[in-house]
Amino acid sequence: MPYNNYPTLSGALNDLKKRGYTEDFNLEENCIVCSSKSLELKPEEFYIDEVHRFEGMSNPDDNSVIYAISSSSGVKGVLVDAYGPYAQAITPEMARKLRA
Incomplete structure (x- = not known):
């Protein structure tokens, strides 16, 4: 899985959008949802192409x-x-998909 070292969350979002990741997904218990397309995807219906983690500098809760x-x-x-x-x-299925 490719990984780019983005310094900020907003920088990552901007670059991903430029590369075609234009929709916003929301996490539900057993799927992800794209409200703008009325789309609900179960774990077997989507792929994780990249993962980028950001830790709060001043607050570890961020x-x-x-x-x-x-x-x-x-x-x-x-x-x-x-x-x-x-x-x-x-759900365990979503956890396996997202945290693999």
């Missing part, structure tokens, strides 16, 4: 991760989530 995601239907976008103690509760 841990974020960006997933660059593509789907079998050709939709590409990003999922921004917290990690560590503030990570959302998800």
